[in-house]
Amino acid sequence: MAPRSNPSERQRRLGAELRKLRVRAGLSGERAAAILDADRARISNIETGRIDVSRNRLYKVLQEYGCPPGPYFDGLMAMAQEKGTGWWGAFSDTIGPAARDLAELESRSALLRTHEPLVIPGMLQTEEYARAVLEATEGDPQRADRYAEFRLARQQVLTGASPATFRAVIHEAALHTHVGGATVMRRQLLRLMEVSRLPNVSVQVYPFEAGIYSAHTQSFVIYGGAAPELDTVYLEHPTNSLFLQDVDQLDEYAKMFERLSELALAPVDPESAPESHESRDSLSLIQHVMYAL
Incomplete structure (x- = not known):
């Protein structure tokens, strides 16, 4: 061969x-x-x-x-x-090799850690929010629709038979950035609270007052492999996305994520009553932004 x-x-x-x-x-x-x-x-x-x-x-x-x-x-x-075959093969007509690699990587990851400074992470996006983001970047509505369908299909790793653990740190700027209009944003913020009810999902908001650390950190995802040595850091780029695997790079991004998590507000806990919020947390901030729309 x-x-x-x-x-x-x-x-x-x-x-x-x-x-x-x-x-x-x-x-x-x-x-x-x-x-x-x-x-x-x-x-x-x-x-x-x-x-x-x-x-x-x-x-x-x-x-x-x-x-x-x-x-x-x-x-x-x-x-x-592994043979590299999966549901992502049905999107070969539109989705490029790098995106299919990403879906395959997600399918074998037990832990996903992500930081997003400007938009809601793809794993947590509603269909209309995803379409609005992709229409702005793709330009072609039909292509954007196909990419949105692909992005929603990727979310099955959070709800399948053996769901992955998902930890997200989202900058407050992403909550204020209007994508698709006020109605789309309200539904997206509601989605954030709803998906946080899953026992395997943790959502934290990095507030403006926490300082510039997050602002100087680009978006990234750390995919947990079968062993720490097989972790992968994914950096999305418009022309050439990167899959990092160097041990020192993996360690640096893992430390970076933990620092972001320490500086961010406490995770969303939709089950807690409003009166139990003695201090500002991620849920109260999301609710505040949503009610102000």
Whole structure:
């Protein structure tokens, strides 16, 4: 089989992890080729995600590379078994490879942490809010409708049979930025409170008075892998979105999120009575903005 020209994020990540393990073990590409009874070019293609490696061969390689049994070992084995097929394939007519990579990444993540300074996170958007955002960025209403449908389908990771834990820190500016008009915004803010009733969802608002830390932090999502080493940071960009996997970068973004969470207001708790709010929290701020619309 000829090497693929455009490997998916999962395929690239698996290859990158194998290269990291090989280098850490002090093994050359030639030695890795000998382990698999292959040539050096095949090892290069495996490590760039251009060629798959079977589970049996991967098991042998991981043992030779000194990777101990555990979540990381099992996570790599699971990545090799996945075929990259899922509900997102139905959107291939419109949605590009990067967006489909994102949906696949979300499908295998147990924990999602996101910071949004200007808009409501996509995972929490209503259909009309999502469409208004996408119409402003896409320009083509039909294309925006298709992207909105895709975005809503992605939200199933919060409500499926094994829902992911979702933590969001949203800057207060996103609550005040009118998207689609007052009615759309009121419904969107109601949606924020409703989805926060889910036991796996936490929503915090970063208030203006907390200072400039959030303002100097771009939007990002941290996707939790089977082991911390397999976490991924996603940075959305209009022309070239990034999937970060370097250990130091992962650690930096994890610390950044925790700092944002510390500075933000207490999480939304829609079950609490208004009179129980002894101090300002995320719920009271969302309600205040909503009633002022």
